[in-house]
Amino acid sequence: MSTVTTANTKMANRLKPKDSLLKYIWKNRFMYSMMLLPLLYYIIFEYIPIYGISIAFQDYIPGSPFIGNKWIGFKNFELIFSSRPFMEALRNTLLISFYKIIFGFPFPIIIALLLNEIRAVKFKKVVQTAIYFPHFISWVIVGAIILSMFSVNDGLFNMIIKSTGMQSVNIMGNPKYFRALLVLSSMWKEAGMNSIIYLAAIAGVDVQVYEAAIIDGASRWQQMKYVTLPGIASTVVIIFILQLGSILSAGLEQTLVLLNPMVAGVGENIDTYVYKVGLKQGDYSFSTAVGLFKSAVGYVLIMGTNRLSKKVRGESIF
Amino acid sequence: MEKKLSFFNAFNYALLFLFGLTALYPFIYILTISLMPVADYLKGGIVLFPRNISFEAYLHIFRNGNIFLSYKSTLIIAIAGTFTNLALTILCAYVLSKTKLKGYKIFMNMIIFTMYFKGGLIPSYMLMRGLGFIDSYMAVILTGAISTYYMLVLRSFFLNIPESLEEAAIIDGASAPYVLFKIILPISMPAIATIALFYAVGQWNSYFTPMIYLNSRKMWPLQVILREILFESTESMRTAGEAELQSSAIGPQLKMATVIVTIVPIAMVYPFLQKYFVKGVLIGAVKA
Numbered sequence: 001m002s003t004v005t006t007a008n009t010k011m012a013n014r015l016k017p018k019d020s021l022l023k024y025i026w027k028n029r030f031m032y033s034m035m036l037l038p039l040l041y042y043i044i045f046e047y048i049p050i051y052g053i054s055i056a057f058q059d060y061i062p063g064s065p066f067i068g069n070k071w072i073g074f075k076n077f078e079l080i081f082s083s084r085p086f087m088e089a090l091r092n093t094l095l096i097s098f099y100k101i102i103f104g105f106p107f108p109i110i111i112a113l114l115l116n117e118i119r120a121v122k123f124k125k126v127v128q129t130a131i132y133f134p135h136f137i138s139w140v141i142v143g144a145i146i147l148s149m150f151s152v153n154d155g156l157f158n159m160i161i162k163s164t165g166m167q168s169v170n171i172m173g174n175p176k177y178f179r180a181l182l183v184l185s186s187m188w189k190e191a192g193m194n195s196i197i198y199l200a201a202i203a204g205v206d207v208q209v210y211e212a213a214i215i216d217g218a219s220r221w222q223q224m225k226y227v228t229l230p231g232i233a234s235t236v237v238i239i240f241i242l243q244l245g246s247i248l249s250a251g252l253e254q255t256l257v258l259l260n261p262m263v264a265g266v267g268e269n270i271d272t273y274v275y276k277v278g279l280k281q282g283d284y285s286f287s288t289a290v291g292l293f294k295s296a297v298g299y300v301l302i303m304g305t306n307r308l309s310k311k312v313r314g315e316s317i318f
Numbered sequence: 319m320e321k322k323l324s325f326f327n328a329f330n331y332a333l334l335f336l337f338g339l340t341a342l343y344p345f346i347y348i349l350t351i352s353l354m355p356v357a358d359y360l361k362g363g364i365v366l367f368p369r370n371i372s373f374e375a376y377l378h379i380f381r382n383g384n385i386f387l388s389y390k391s392t393l394i395i396a397i398a399g400t401f402t403n404l405a406l407t408i409l410c411a412y413v414l415s416k417t418k419l420k421g422y423k424i425f426m427n428m429i430i431f432t433m434y435f436k437g438g439l440i441p442s443y444m445l446m447r448g449l450g451f452i453d454s455y456m457a458v459i460l461t462g463a464i465s466t467y468y469m470l471v472l473r474s475f476f477l478n479i480p481e482s483l484e485e486a487a488i489i490d491g492a493s494a495p496y497v498l499f500k501i502i503l504p505i506s507m508p509a510i511a512t513i514a515l516f517y518a519v520g521q522w523n524s525y526f527t528p529m530i531y532l533n534s535r536k537m538w539p540l541q542v543i544l545r546e547i548l549f550e551s552t553e554s555m556r557t558a559g560e561a562e563l564q565s566s567a568i569g570p571q572l573k574m575a576t577v578i579v580t581i582v583p584i585a586m587v588y589p590f591l592q593k594y595f596v597k598g599v600l601i602g603a604v605k606a
Contacts, residue, residue: 021420024420025420028419028420028494030493030494030495031413031416031419031494032413032421034409034412034413034494034495034498035409035410035413035425037405037406037409038406038407038409038410038413038464039425041406041460041463041464042428042429042432042464044445045442045445045460045461045463046432046436046437047432047437048437048441048445049436049437049438049441049442049444049445050432050435050436050437050441051437051441052437052440052441052442052444052445053437053438053441055440055441055444111334111337114330114333114334115334117326117327117330118330118331118334120331123331123334126338127334127335127337127338129589129592130337130338130339130341130342131337131338131341132592132595132596133341133342133585133588134341136519136523136584136588136595137523137581137584138522138523138524138525138541139523139525140525140541140544140545140548141541141544141577141580141581143545143548143549144348144544144548144573144574144577145344145345145348147548147549147573148344148347148348148351148574149344149347154570156347156364159362159363159364160364163364188340188341192337192341193599196596196599196600197599197600200600220326221326252526253525253526256526257545257549260549271439274438274439274440275439275530278439278440278443279439279440279443279530284440284444287439287440288438288440288441291437291438291439291440291441292438294438295435295436295437295438298434298435299434299435302434303434
């Protein structure tokens with residue numbers, strides 16, 4: 001008994017601010033020194049770049065540091081909104097994200113509902129193993145797959161089309177198909193993995209509700225409609241809201257792999273545009289301003305959507 | 319009623335089988351191409367599964383030897399990167415699980431803010447250049463060294479460990495690092511292993527970060543080399559003596575063989591570790 005009390009007081013001494021600050025820090029020196037490296041990481045690699053955003057308001061000369069350049073106020077932002085390529089990238093970003101939500105959002109839910117109806121455990125496991133796998137490969141590899149499937153000359157798809165006597169279709173280089181390619185390839189890669197969370201939500205629905213429904217004579221279709229769907233509704237709403245929050249990210253690595261000059265007009269998004277103008281063309285101030293626009297709007301969106309999802313389930317994300 | 323049900327069942331099984339096939343078949347097709355003898359390939363025609371097998375493309379890749387250089391790069395980045403990720407994430411998560419520690423709120427707010435607001439690509443690039451990390455693995459390893467999301471997941475795992483476990487050690491006069499390494503870490507192994515897996519896969523697959531920070535070809539990891547082989551035009555490759563990839567008859571097989579060589583490690587561990595990945599998604603989902 002007495003040892004427990006000592007332990008409690010020791011814990012209390014360690015964690016409760018009672019002494020002077022210095023003494024307190026000395027007492028917890030190990031704790032603080034363990035925080036040192038993580039803290040340095042956040043300060044150097046997260047906060048210094050945030051400070052570096054200031055070059056968006058400067059006439060930055062390449063090669064010089066963040067400080068000591070001429071301040072030009074919001075001139076870069078005036079330039080952004082009168083820049084046709086930027087407006088195009090913004091429009092593409094919004095459209096692609098919109099399509100990804102419209103088509104890509106319901107698909108994992110459907111997969112989860114279908115998987116839930118499968119009684120053969122082995123079959124279910126095999127299907128799950130297969131459909132989760134694409135999540136774990138890089139976009140470069142997905143690009144290779146798309147190439148092997150849709151290349152004009154020797155892609156499988158076009159070889160099949162040609163063998164039926166029709167003209168081959170340039171899926172990767174035609175503005176008409178490119179956005180669909182982005183949406184479908186990200187569905188192919190992520191839908192399986194995204195279904196996990198809905199499967200877990202379905203598993204969390206009370207079995208007794210199903211039992212009651214069965215006693216009332218509900219068919220499996222009715223069980224799904226009146227028990228499963230309402231049971232996972234809040235999960236669905238929260239994931240939907242969270243996706244809305246990242247609508248300005250249309251996929252950097254994906255687009256960078258698949259983008260080519262023929263489809264740049266419909267495929268270029270804000271992230272690839274910042275990369276192109278900033279790192280490839282060296283216009284640091286302008287591209288940082290574009291990046292800041294994205295960060296700022298993104299911040300407002302995420303804060304707004306977080307608040308919304310908090311309302312939905314009565315608690316915040318963290 | 320019963321009949322309709324079985325119709326739905328058959329349809330459901332068929333549909334999910336189709337989904338599974340769609341997810342996996344492209345890999346089989348790529349394997350097929352990579353194993354196809356040159357003569358067969360030149361003949362054209364649709365080949366869906368490997369029939370005549372030739373390891374020509376693989377022998378070519380290994381004899382050429384460049385692949386080993388990229389493999390080495392990928393391994394350096396994956397191992398050093400994952401180790402850095404884990405060390406920093408564990409330290410940060412452990413300290414932040416002590417909610418009564420003075421300064422806790424400041425640390426927490428400061429860190430969470432960076433989840434929502436970032437400096438962005440150009441300022442980060444300028445920082446790395448200022449630090450002299452361009453063309454150094456340091457830039458690749460330190461970019462995103464702590465994923466705040468995984469850190470918070472691990473932190474919530476630490477928060478669920480009963481305090482009495484630590485108290486017992488503190489009575490014996492154990493220091494905070496001792497408690498972390500000898501008591502907390504051993505019982506957190508499942509959570510840490512899961513997070514390590516996610517980090518490692520991320521490092522293995524990343525190409526944007528190494529692409530912008532590493533200029534010298536010999537440092538390029540597999541993903542960056544692969545992207546160039548598959549998508550860039552021949553100019554830079556001619557100088558590197560890899561034009562054969564584009565022009566020679568064995569080109570397509572070489573490309574696909576390189577793809578296979580790149581995904582083999584992931585494909586080998588994936589079936590065994592799948593349950594950890596799933597668990598990882600779910601631990602995260604409870605929080606998010």
